[in-house]
Structure formats: C-alpha cells, structure tokens
Amino acid sequence: MPAILTLSTILIPWLGAVVVWALGEKRQHLAGPAAVVFSGLAGLAALLLYPAASAESVIDLPMGDAFGNLTLRPDGLACLLVAIATVIGCLAVIFSLDYMRGEHQLTRYYAFILLFIGAMTGLVLSGSLLYLFFFWEITALSSYALISFNNDDPKAVRGGIKALIMTQVGGAGLLAGALALYAATGSFQIDLVLAAPAAIPGGVLAFAAFGFLVAAAAKSAQFPFQTWLPDAMEAPTPISALIHAATMVNAGVYLLARFYPAFADVPGWKTAVIVVGVVTAISAALMAIVAGDLKRVLAYSTVSQLGYMVYAIGLGAQTAVQFHLLSHAIFKALLFLSAGAVIHSVGTRDLERMGGLGKKMPFIRAAFVVGALALAGIPILNGFWSKELILEAGLEYGPAWGYWLMLIGAGLTALYSLRVTWLVFYGMPRTELHIHPAGKAMKTSLLVLTVGSFTSWLLVAVVTKISHLTLPYHKVDEISIGTLVKEILANPGTITALLTILGGAAIWVIFMRFQNLPKFLRWTIRPIQSSFGMEAINTGITRVVGFTAEKLRKTQTGLLSWNLVYIVIALILTIVLLGVGA
C-alpha cells in the first residue's frame, strides 16, 4: 500500500499535467477544475502516505544499466516535503481558480503547476542522486516556464531567464558533486554515502560537500545567488506562493539536510553553511525593510527565512530545520496568497499606492495579519515555536556571533512584517483604488492556511516521531508538545528573542511618528536598495559574457574552407598529442 501511495504522489500530478495539456485551448475553462481534482488526489495520497512513512518500504524501479535503479524512499524527511508540496500545491491551484479567471492559455499554466508538483515529490523521494538531479532540473524548468508565464511581458521573460541561469549554476554544482561521489563509490545511491562517509576519500567528500552547498545556495536563493528570487516575483502570485516560497526553494535546504550526516565532518563545511545562512538572513531582512513592492518584500523575507534554515543545518539542528520548514511553508504561502488576493483586488503591487485597504477587505486583512505575526515569531503561531527552536540551537551549539546576528535578524523580521502590514492595510488610503472583491476559492485556500498557521506546531510530536523512526543517520530527537512548550518557555533565550522582536516592532512605531528616516541615516538606504552590489556583479558578469561572445563571433565565418582549417588544425594537434603521449 505505501508503494502505491508513493508512486501516486508523483504519477497523479504528471498524469494530470498530460490530461490538462490535452484539454486544449477550446476547453480551457475545464483546466482549473481538472487540476484541482488531480492535485487534490495527490495531496490526499501524500497525507495518507505520511503516517506510513518508513525507510524500509523502498521502491526499486529498474531503468536500464546506464542509469541504475530509480529508488524511491518514503522516509520522514521526504514524506514531510511531499505533503507540503502536494497540499500547498492543491491550495495554490484552488486559489488560482479565482486569481487566473479570464486569463488566456490556462492549460499551459495548470499543466506546468502539475508537472512541478510531481517533480518536486520525485526530487525529495528519490534515493538515487542521478534521479534527484533529473527531478531537480524539471523543477527548475517548470519554475522558469511559470515565472515567464506572461510571455509578452519583457520583465517576466527576463526574470524567468535570470532564475533559470542562476539555478543552473547550482545544478552544475549538484551534478559535479554527484559524479564525484559516483566515481568514489560506484553507485548513485544516497544511502551508501550516508551510511559510510568515512569510506569515501576526504578530498572527494569535501568536493561533493561544497558542490552541494553551491547547489543549495543557488536553488534556495542564498548568498551569493539570492538575486534571482525577487526578480522571479513577476510570476502569477499563486506560483510565487507555491514554487518560490513553499516548495522549490526548500529543495536546497532539503539537499543540505539530507546529506548533513555525511558532510558534517568535512573540515570547514559546517562553518561555511553557518556563514552563508547568517549573511543571507541578515542582508535579505535589511533589503525587505526598504523594498517598495509588496511581493518583493515577501520574496526577501523568504530568502531571509531560508537563511535561518540553512543556519540551523550548519548547527546540526535537524529537528528545528524540519519544523521551521513546515511552519515557513504554511505561513509564507498564506502571506503570498493573501498578498495575491490584495494585488488581484487593487491591480497594483506598489506599496506606495496602497494603504487603508483593511476596512474594505477585512477577511484578507485577518489572514495577512496572522501570516505576518507568524513570520515575526509571535506566540502562539507556528513561526514562533520553530524560530525559537533554531535560536535555541544557535545559543547552545553555534558560535556566539551567529546567535547574536540571528537574534538581530529576528528583530528585523518583526520590523519589516509590521511595516508591510501597516503600509497595505492600515493608515490612510494614499491613492484611490478600485477594489474587486475576493472570490470563494481564494477565501477557501486562505482559511485553510490560516488555520494551519495557528495549529501546525501541534504536529511537532508526529513529525519528530516519524523522522526519529525513519531517518537512521540524522539523529532527529523526538519531542512531544509538552516538552516543546516547557523547553521553549523555560529557556532564557526566549525572553531575549521576544524582547528583540518587540524592539523591532517598536522601531517601526517610532519611525511612523517621524514619517521619514532622519537625515543622518539616509545614506544607509542606497547600498541596501542596490542589494549590496550583488545586482551590479550580476550585470557585470552578463556584460563580460556578452562582450567576449561578440569578440569570439568573428571566428565563426560560416565559410566551409575556414571551418575545415579548424578541423585540420584540431586533427594535427590530436595526432601530435597522441604522439607525445605514446
């Protein structure tokens, strides 16, 4: 039975993608409902699969000698991400029913969402590095296709291509690491690496460890690759909620979490992971404070929260990572979807043009406020518990500078959450906006996620128990709800964290009084707005590549004689090299 469920979480969405695609332009009004059915079935299968998760019920599908077997391993970590991907995927599809009403080419939209959901579940279930890489690239492809969904908008196309190229750097890192491990072990099986990392030569293991770190940083938009995620916000908002907040960007975190037992002893690796996490979390939080576009604020906050997870992996706090991953997926999807409802209603993403919308859309305001409070880490919402677990681990195992910087990061998080909520829903309306009411499908999705933000932390006992039982190499502790509450409330760090969060909120309240930043602080904004020069580096790289390509173009004459000259030169060189070699 678990075997059927495991397979169906991949195959149902993919079957759905084919069916939806086949509906064609004339029956595209059926595409949405069909996608809801297929993603709903996949979500149901994932929820049934989760309690049955085990490391033993492995499925081995022979795929020929060249590639090895496709192994699917439904263990605790994999099943958690499968459940997140399919259930939030289903909610995003339901939300899209209202959000995408009246758009064209809906079959393409829904087909790519379903393709993505299937690939994402395959990515986390795969027990073989080679197939993990294949699924990894399919998610990148569907992410690109959905960012550039409005393909007559040059900004959307540019954002999609940027995301594709930058995540390819990560794909190259993953492939290089996987091939190095294959050369050392003779197999793509992940379990072999996790079981006996000491059997692999140290240099190879270190190469793979840092290759995977590059892969994770590019996929999860960590420093120095974080710039693609804000530009990916040109995608339709349900896509941002699903792919660029709740699921695909978690793939990098997943990769690091999965391989942590193997790489933990590589010298310098843990420190590198902690540094990447801290730098990302702080810099992205600062950028979220000054961003002027509703979705970009949320994108930066996603980057920042993923930084928290990467930091927790560097500490070895597997429990905290999985827990925060779950919480973040729920509250960030909630924030994005309610932001989507706002954008759909008023037709702009510019924070300067909003304000005072709360009175006109009380339901969406309530949902957004719950999400923002969870993001800021206010008890008793799910974000509070998981963030406290990470900070607690930082206090206990990590370097002191990391803990203090992450604490400041928590304050900054509260500051930007309050700012964005205030600018959208409270205060005086800054411009006259015509408001469409939100539809029923939108409200259904938001309601489910709001309830989830309140209650998902109660699942801690289930999640940690299943992970404890099914992940033999990861050493996940079993925590019951009672221990969690007791441990966090008794910890002195919690008071410090809550005070910092209140401090961050207080800064916004003080700032509101002055209406504008005091003069002596204004120079600080410019470097933050230009993303600390990362954007300039990107532009520089594309310029250099373009310039070199233009110069090299002269060697391509298109004349047969010249092409033959190159062939003859290459032939002579080969013969000479062979002669020297012999």
Add this chain to the structure above:
Amino acid sequence: MTIEPRLVITMAVICLVGIGIYGLLVTRNLIKVIVALQILVKGAILALVLAAKYQGQIQLGQSMALTLIVADTIVAVVGLALGLQVRRRIGSLDLRDLTKLKG
C-alpha cells in the same frame, strides 16, 4: 625491394584524404566541394578496410565499407540536389554567398 600491398593502400588512403581536404580548403564552388567531399570519403572507406585488415576482422570492415558506399551515394545525391536548389534560388554556386543562415 618488394612492394607491400598494405603500403600501397596506405599511400592511397593518404593521397585520397589529402586531395579531398585540399580540395575542400581551396575551392569555393559548391559542385567542386561535393566532388572533393566524395574523394575524401572514398579515402576514409579505404582506410576503414585497411584498419579492418590490420585488426584481422576483414569481413566486418568490408561490410561496413559497403554500407558506407551506399550512404555516401545518398549524400552525394542530396548534396547535388541542394546545389541545384541553391543555384536556382541564389543564382550562384559561390560558397561566400552562402554564409548567412537567414535570408
């Protein structure tokens, strides 16, 4: 001194391939290019048979050579047909007029 058949064939291969490459390098006429290509491929086929003889698998080499001769004929025919079309559309057989992929 006796003349080894293998030596003769090796020389023939080198001559044929050399003539073919030389022809491809210097000519700008599409028909001459196809002729040069044919000479080059004949040299390659001969080299294949020779290599098979050295390896002691002469049957394999000969059957491969027969297959190649058939394929090569098709290449020649298609190439000449393309040349005819080029001549009709562009009005010249000069390779320098054919460097652009787009009209």
